[in-house]
Amino acid sequence: MSSLPKTQRSVRINAYGGVDVIKVVTDALVPSPADNEVLVKNTYAGLNFIDTYSRTGLYPAPSFPHTLGREAEGTIAAVGKSVQNFKVGDRVAYLGIGAQQEYTALDPFYVAHVPPAIPEGVAAAGILQGLTALAFARESYEIKNAIGAHVIATASNDQKLAIAQEHGAEFLINYSTQDWVAEVKKITKDAGGGVAAVFDGVGKDTFDGDLEVVRRKGTVVSLGNASGAVPPFAIARLSPKNLKLLRPQLFAYIAERREFEAYTREIFDWIIEGRVKVNIHKAYPLEEVAQAQTVTAHPPHGGAWLTHGATTLGS
Numbered sequence: 086m087s088s089l090p091k092t093q094r095s096v097r098i099n100a101y102g103g104v105d106v107i108k109v110v111t112d113a114l115v116p117s118p119a120d121n122e123v124l125v126k127n128t129y130a131g132l133n134f135i136d137t138y139s140r141t142g143l144y145p146a147p148s149f150p151h152t153l154g155r156e157a158e159g160t161i162a163a164v165g166k167s168v169q170n171f172k173v174g175d176r177v178a179y180l181g182i183g184a185q186q187e188y189t190a191l192d193p194f195y196v197a198h199v200p201p202a203i204p205e206g207v208a209a210a211g212i213l214q215g216l217t218a219l220a221f222a223r224e225s226y227e228i229k230n231a232i233g234a235h236v237i238a239t240a241s242n243d244q245k246l247a248i249a250q251e252h253g254a255e256f257l258i259n260y261s262t263q264d265w266v267a268e269v270k271k272i273t274k275d276a277g278g279g280v281a282a283v284f285d286g287v288g289k290d291t292f293d294g295d296l297e298v299v300r301r302k303g304t305v306v307s308l309g310n311a312s313g314a315v316p317p318f319a320i321a322r323l324s325p326k327n328l329k330l331l332r333p334q335l336f337a338y339i340a341e342r343r344e345f346e347a348y349t350r351e352i353f354d355w356i357i358e359g360r361v362k363v364n365i366h367k368a369y370p371l372e373e374v375a376q377a378q379t380v381t382a383h384p385p386h387g388g389a390w391l392t393h394g395a396t397t398l399g400s
């Protein structure tokens with residue numbers, strides 16, 4: 086611990102609100118890991134839509150001040166006495182609270198070793214989104230083999246749709262210029278009258294449409310709240326088509342360490358093999374997280390967003 090700095094830069098909120106509540110402090114203490122914790126020197130942290138939920142209070146912070154950020158990659162800088170599987174210098178990525186700072190102490194339950202073949206930044210950009218996509222596809226809808234699936238992608242602009250197409254979407258709907266519900270019905274007219282499953286991260290604004298475009302006996306996976314939380318609704322609305330509805334969260338699929346390890350290994354393997362491409366749109370310095378959150382809420386491009394945690398470390 087002697088070579089570690091005493092203080093660090095940390096992206097914090099002290100209250101819920103707009104992006105102006107985000108402050109970058111330079112005198113946050115570098116924590117000492119507890120006996121069962123590791124200390125990670127973060128090189129990159131992911132910027133995710135969930136950061137905006139933390140900032141607005143939709144997902145309440147455990148306490149204030151609260152450090153933003155839910156995923157990062159870096160190297161192990163110190164280990165607690167009872168930690169067995171990690172040592173100083175190991176390259177890791179993790180899911181955890183307080184990732185948008187230079188050093189984060191955490192229980193290593195959701196910390197994974199990163200294979201050398203994965204380029205810098207990619208694990209931080211890919212671990213939360215990758216695990217979510219893989220676990221939800223496998224367990225919310227039980228896609229055993231994606232080969233043969235026909236994917237319809239919706240987005241607000243053509244740039245994002247081009248990315249979706251590059252990643253395998255067969256049909257593209259720009260919902261700024263097209264009626265997405267009508268378009269999905271048109272596309273699926275001769276194939277069961279609706280989609281077999283909807284994966285929806287938008288929430289409030291699209292939930293009613295989800296129930297319309299899904300076919301009889303289909304599945305709606307409502308996985309996020311980008312436009313706000315879906316309000317309470319009468320479950321009898323599922324009856325006319327005998328629909329299944331899930332509102333899953335990633336952590337309930339990786340509650341056991343073996344589940345986290347299996348999904349993480351698979352995602353990293355797929356990245357190395359090129360089966361999963363992680364688009365990194367831009368890396369921001371920690372000081373620009375507030376600005377990055379403005380863009381994340383209405384991004385002109387698709388792809389992951391990162392904040393660079395260590396560029397001015399120690400200076």
Ligand SMILES: NC(=O)c1ccc[n+]([C@@H]2O[C@H](COP(=O)([O-])OP(=O)(O)OC[C@H]3O[C@@H](n4cnc5c(N)ncnc54)[C@H](OP(=O)(O)O)[C@@H]3O)[C@@H](O)[C@H]2O)c1
Pocket residue numbers: 132133134135213214217239240241242245285286287290308309310311312313333334335336381382383384
């Ligand atoms: N349940 C879980 O455990 C879990 C885990 C991880 C992520 N998620 C969810 O997965 C979704 C995607 O996460 P992400 O971090 O990758 O976010 P993201 O896709 O980069 O951002 C969310 C997108 O939602 C769209 N959107 C539609 N209506 C919007 C509105 N009114 N305001 C803002 N955005 C709107 C925007 O795309 P367009 O410009 O194309 O409209 C925006 O880019 C989010 O809903 C997130 O909460 C859930």
